[in-house]
Amino acid sequence: MAGELLIVTGPPGAGKSTAAALLVEHREPSALVEGDEFFRFLRRGRIEPWLVAAQVQNEAVTEAAGAATGRLVAGGYWTVYDGVVGPWFLPRFVAATGLQRVHYVVLLPSVDTCVDRVATRLGHGFTDEPATRQMHEAFASAQLPDRHLVRDVATDSRALVETIVGLVESGRCAHPS
Numbered sequence: 001m002a003g004e005l006l007i008v009t010g011p012p013g014a015g016k017s018t019a020a021a022l023l024v025e026h027r028e029p030s031a032l033v034e035g036d037e038f039f040r041f042l043r044r045g046r047i048e049p050w051l052v053a054a055q056v057q058n059e060a061v062t063e064a065a066g067a068a069t070g071r072l073v074a075g076g077y078w079t080v081y082d083g084v085v086g087p088w089f090l091p092r093f094v095a096a097t098g099l100q101r102v103h104y105v106v107l108l109p110s111v112d113t114c115v116d117r118v119a120t121r122l123g124h125g126f127t128d129e130p131a132t133r134q135m136h137e138a139f140a141s142a143q144l145p146d147r148h149l150v151r152d153v154a155t156d157s158r159a160l161v162e163t164i165v166g167l168v169e170s171g172r173c174a175h176p177s
Helices: 016-026 036-040 052-074 090-097 111-120 129-140 157-170
Strands: 004-009 030-034 078-082 102-107
Touching: 004 016, 004 052, 004 090, 004 157, 016 030, 016 078, 016 157, 030 036, 030 052, 036 052, 052 078, 052 090, 090 102, 102 157, 111 129
Parallel strands: 004 078, 004 102, 030 078
Antiparallel strands: none
């Protein structure tokens, strides 16, 4: 049985990790791929991924993450990828997966919501407000079709998950469409 891939992305503080952890429970067998882990593989010479100088690094990490994620999907797993995959990297990521079609959902609450969540979350190493604002702007200005965007990221995580499940089941967030 073939698996499927759902990419849950957006700027820091958008609610990706919370939603992804719940979404992976909707099917069996399933796998959760935490995209930030691929950046933790880098040791010496690592560049903060939101900096312009990180382009080559980010391409390598994106392709590695895509390839690993694609293998899980090929193994028959409902796979939820939790990480920053902006539309500028989506073609590269999807090509690395080897898949013909993925589900792509961008969580995009207000910049103030993202900044507040980044500032107040516990147990997460990322707390950079200017980088949060920069990444939010990159997603907000990306000219994405509405079918991939969830702007009303409610504080009720279950309601958010049901919205995303509806998008997946209807095929509305499929890429390519």
